[in-house]
Structure formats: C-alpha cells, structure tokens
Amino acid sequence: MTTYDIALIGFGGVNRTLAELIATRGDELSLKLGFGLRVVAITDLRLGSLVQAGGIDLAAAFRLDPGVETFAACGGSAEPDNEHVIRTCPADIICEATFTNPTDGEPAASHVRWALESGKSVCTTNKGPVALHGAELAELARRNGLGFEFEGAVMSGTPVLRFAKQLLPGLALNGFEGILNGTSNYVLGRMEEGLSFDESVREAQQRGYAEADPTADIEGYDVQLKVLILANELLGADLTLADVQRQGISALTHQVLSRAAGQGRRWKLVGSARRNPDGTVSAGVAPAALPLDHGLAGVSGANNAVSFNTDLLGPVTVSGPGAGRVETAYALLSDIIAMHGARNQVATNA
Amino acid sequence: MTTYDIALIGFGGVNRTLAELIATRGDELSLKLGFGLRVVAITDLRLGSLVQAGGIDLAAAFRLDPGVETFAACGGSAEPDNEHVIRTCPADIICEATFTNPTDGEPAASHVRWALESGKSVCTTNKGPVALHGAELAELARRNGLGFEFEGAVMSGTPVLRFAKQLLPGLALNGFEGILNGTSNYVLGRMEEGLSFDESVREAQQRGYAEADPTADIEGYDVQLKVLILANELLGADLTLADVQRQGISALTHQVLSRAAGQGRRWKLVGSARRNPDGTVSAGVAPAALPLDHGLAGVSGANNAVSFNTDLLGPVTVSGPGAGRVETAYALLSDIIAMHGARNQVATNA
DSSP states (O other): OEEEEEEEEOOSHHHHHHHHHHHHHHHHHHHHHSEEEEEEEEEETTTEEEEOTTOOOHHHHHHSOBTTBOGGGGTSBSSOOHHHHHHHSOOSEEEEOSOBOTTTOTBHHHHHHHHHHTTOEEEEOOHHHHHHHHHHHHHHHHHTTOOEEOGGGTTTTSOHHHHHHHSOTTOOEEEEEEEOOHHHHHHHHHHHTTOOHHHHHHHHHHTTSSOSSTHHHHTSHHHHHHHHHHHHHHSOOOOOGGGEEEOOSTTOOHHHHHHHHHTTEEEEEEEEEEEOTTSOEEEEEEEEEEETTSTTTTOOTTEEEEEEEETTTEEEEEEEEOOOHHHHHHHHHHHHHHHHHHHHHHHHHO | OEEEEEEEEOOSHHHHHHHHHHHHHHHHHHHHHSEEEEEEEEEETTTEEEEOTTOOOHHHHHHSOBTTBOGGGGTSBSSOOHHHHHHHSOOSEEEEOSOBOTTTOTBHHHHHHHHHHTTOEEEEOOHHHHHHHHHHHHHHHHHTTOOEEOGGGTTTTSOHHHHHHHSOTTOOEEEEEEEOOHHHHHHHHHHHTTOOHHHHHHHHHHTTSSOSSTHHHHTTHHHHHHHHHHHHHHSOOOOOGGGEEEOOSTTOOHHHHHHHHHTTEEEEEEEEEEEOTTSOEEEEEEEEEEETTSTTTTOOTTEEEEEEEETTTEEEEEEEEOOOHHHHHHHHHHHHHHHHHHHHHHHHHO
C-alpha cells in the first residue's frame, strides 16, 4: 500500500488535529482509503521545526508545551525555517495551515509556491494563496505535474468546491449566493433575538467564533476573499479582490432586523456572483433581507451554505460547517484523498 | 468522439425532455462532455415503439399526438413491446422512465433486468427497481460489466446519492434525515399559512404537485421507498420495505401546526435512518416538529433536502429540486455522464 509522507506547515489547531487523526485513526483510514499517511516534517512559529525522514513520533510532538518548549527537545530546531523545510524535507505532500494576510496572501502563498517549486504537492486551508494567486499557483502545479488542492479555503471540510466541480456536469452554472461567514451569521441571529450589535459581537468573541478584532468577519473582508475564490474557480472569472464589491453588517441595527422579521424577511450577509449576459462575472458581498422561503434564510448560527444557480436544476444548495478545527483538518484529508485519486488516474492513463 | 446509442423506455415527460435536450443542445453537450448521444429506440404505452439503428428523427417523434397517433406513422409499431425492444435494439444505454408500483417495482424492475441481461447499461428514474431489487440488479450489472445508475430515484437531478458516495470520503456516515417529498412539504407549508389539510391538498393538486390520488405522497409511501434506497445504498443496510416504519401527515391539523409555530417549531415529514451501536440500521418516515434552527426546517415548498450525519463534519446538507420533468431528465443525463466516466476509467485500467 502507498504511504504518503507529509509535512505539516503550521502546528496550530488544524494541522495538530490532522496529526491527531493520523495518530489515532491512521490504520482505520488506511483500510478505508487504500493509502497510509506518515508525518515526516512539522514547522511552527512557536515550536520551531522538526524533520525526521523515518516518521515523527507524534505523541512526543503533542506533549510539547508551545511557548515553553520547542522541537529542539525532540532533536529538531527552535527555528521554524519554513522555506528550508518545505524545499528540502522528504515529504510528498505539504499540508499548509499557517495564516495569510488579505493583501498579498503571505506567508501562506510563499509556502505553497516553495512546495510546488520543489516538486511537492500541496494542500492549504488558507484563502489568501487561492484568492490572490490561484491561477499562478494552479499553473505552476500543472506544469510540474503536482497536486494543488484547497477545499478548506471555503467552508472548511464541507465540499462546496468539489460539489460544483464534480457533481454538476453538463449544467450551466450561472452564479451562486452564499452565507460564507459564521461569525457574522451568528451575530445577525443574536441581533434578531434582541441583542444589540455590540452585545452580539461580544458574545461571539466569548464563544470563540469571533477574533479579538472582528473586522474581517463583520465587515465582509473574509467573505470577499471566499467569493473571489468561488467566482474564479467555478465561474471561470478572472477577478481581482477590488472587483468584488464589499459591504459588511455593522450598519444594521436590531430595529432594522425586527422590522424585516415583521415582513417575513431575515437579514443575512450574502456573498454572491453572477454571470452577465455579456459573459463577464459580477461579484460582491452585501447584507440582504431574504424572504423566509429563500434557501439561505434558514441557515442559522455558525453554519454556512452556498446555493448554486444552474440552468436545468435551478438552485442547488450545500450547507454545513463553515469553520472548526476538526472540520478544517478534514478538508486537508479530503484534499489528500483527491490527490491520491488523481494520481491513480494519471498512473492508469500512462 | 464516442457516441452512445440510447433507448428511451417511456416517452412521457421525463424521457421526452431528455430527447428535447439532445435535439436542441446535443452539439453543445458533446463539446462539454466529450461524447455524443443518439436516440435509436423509443417505446411508450400510448405511442408504441420505434427502433431506428441510424438514429430516430426526434422532431417527427415530438410531433406525434399521443392518444391519436402512434409510432406506426414513423415506420414503427403501435405496440410498445418493451421486452423485445430492450433486448434486441442496438442501444448501448437504456433510459428507463416508465412507472413502478411500490409492491414489486414493476414494470420498471423488469425493464432494468432485461437491459442488464441483454448487455446494455441502464439508468432509471424509478424508485421501485432500486428500492425493491437494488442489490440483485447492481450485482447483475457488476457481473455483466455494465452500468446501473439511478440518481433520479431520489430528489430527481439533485445529486444526493453521488454527494454521499463521492464527496464524503474518509468520513463515517452515521445516518441521515431528509425532506424527500415535495407534495407533503408544500401541503404542510400551506397548512402553516392557515389552510385546512383538505384545502392544501386540493391546491397542491391544482398546481400539479399532487396526483389525483395523493395517498403515496401524503401517507409517506413515496418517502418510505426513498429512505429504503438511501439506507441500503449509503449506510450499507440490507433493509426491506417493511423494515422502514411509516407515518404520514394526514393526522396533522392547522391547530397543531400553529401551536408548534408559536413554540418556534415547524412540522415536517422527515425520512431518516441511523446506524445503531450494534451496527444495524433503523429507518423510518414520520412527521416531526423541528426547531427553526434545524437544517431542514427552512426547506420550503416543493424543495427537498437530505442532511447527512457525519463524524468529522457533523451534519452536511444538500437541498434542491425533488421533482420536475427537466430536473429528472437531467438525472438521466448525469447518470450517462457517470457511466461514461466509469467506462473511461475501466478502459485506462485495462
């Protein structure tokens, strides 16, 4: 049976959870999937880096106390030399789960590029590399015969990208509408129930949904990146971030939401794109008062959903978790499974 | 480019629409899908049968007035000799869209069996053959190296079977809950809005959602078959129809629905199955008062949805049309596309 050697770039919640899945369920997964997984490298901002070609002792890695100990305690280095590790470690697949800024997609974009340049397939949960450098990185992967997968960049492990790419063949996809941010959706739900905007945001922070600085979620920046990814990947658009109009929910009040409720409507932060008659694609993020029988009106709390507008089926919707450690770790696993499938197909075509 | 010769068994709404898609969009579809489709046989209870190995003139077939004219006018026969046509016509693929009874799945089940026995792949939109003879027919197809696809048996062209089979790899599927009948869902919606049960059913009949005899929809027989298909196909159960508990919506009243609405709940007819700790599968159909934040509570009107309970992602839901001529014709097209994909994979593995 094939075993893929993987490198975990970033050892926070997501990649740590992936490592836990491999440690606790690896044998069961191997039986089910037909391949094994072995972690041969880990880098992390706080823990440093560790490369062991024979396979890392994950139990020892889990025991380290970040901020106090480093991989130096396991024979590695206190320095997270991402570029060196990515370029030189003996991994087949790089699992990239660090962070990204919304301006140039760094450092995640460089992690992906280094992987592809050094002959390694890569999966990432970061939106930045895909939204801002998707075409360039996909072309680099194609040229080098490598995999580049990123299901987790939109709605964590809920397979929305693969749904649209694989399960709607022969249909014309004319656009989509989505609820793509759990924090803002949670805040709107609590405001409907009577809380003020500030109270709702504070509660979302207490529950761990919202960051200390909630701007990216509340003002639609997070959704803007996801809309850009979906529009370019699924509608074949060639948009940049500036092409995606953006408006957040901070101007909405409890009064506005109650008035809508009285009229059988519910405010949601909707990310959408549509193909225009001239073939161009328009995309944006804005609050909308949806009628209760709209497919997205019932998506509540931290759930997310995307409704795809098709010619023969009308709207078809996938909903599920939009975030979460385990859910996002599964996105990486599903990416590896997809790469395994593609590799086997190439092998049989050769 | 490969061209598949197809036979249409039944020339009512669904297969007629498939023929219209082929007639009007065939070239566009060929470009997109990499194969062509040619109709070489049609049978229909009222129109009789027509076999033309060089391809049927579909425009002439569309012009026939069922009940007045027959295929005899085009050089065929006034008799719909389904067994003879299915066994001897030169089709690669049989598209079965006749009807089925819920007791033994006939006549659709025989149509499928004759196709597979005579070396032809088959796709069907009928629940009966899959629910009542699924394992036997799948085994017959496997043994003869043929395709047997039936996405349209549940939720028309909305890809719920393929979603669960293809897009949740590595997850444990522990059960599902679904709204699987548009008529009963429409009736419940109208009762919530104040109509009586009888008024709601009458309106559904006037709008073409409900049959003259609405029993199958209202009393849960239709959902029972769909739950049986999903449980056996997706949970690996080996249930028979009698194993699926069934209760319809005819005992619900406007008063019961309004009381639930006052408590933030909404009655839905829910088909569900779950894997028990001992590995067995329990399945049933029954009305349930769902809280408004339940993923299925917002599925309104004639829409359908299935929520899959997974270990790592929690519930993941697909919603879309549950019926319709075009939507069901697309199910057949998606089945043919799937068979083309499988054939190419076998060819490259050889």
